[in-house]
Amino acid sequence: MSAFEPLVATTLAVAFLGTKLTAASVLGSLLIILCTLIQSLPLKRILDLLHLTKH
Numbered sequence: 621m622s623a624f625e626p627l628v629a630t631t632l633a634v635a636f637l638g639t640k641l642t643a644a645s646v647l648g649s650l651l652i653i654l655c656t657l658i659q660s661l662p663l664k665r666i667l668d669l670l671h672l673t674k675h
Contacts, residue, residue, distance in 0.1 A: 623656045 627649050633639040658666065 623652060623659075627652050 630639075630641075630645055630649060634641055661669075
């Protein structure tokens with residue numbers, strides 16, 4: 621779960637230090653979540669989602 625460290629650090633900085641969220645930081649957070657979800661899927665499921673497997 622070390623992939624979520626930047627996301628947690630950003631959340632804590634916003635909550636406790638009053639750091640402003642920018643569009644880039646929101647986009648980065650969404651990309652971290654998306655990549656982590658993709659990594660957790662089995663390869664066959666990813667290929668099925670992309671319609672790259674032969675049936």
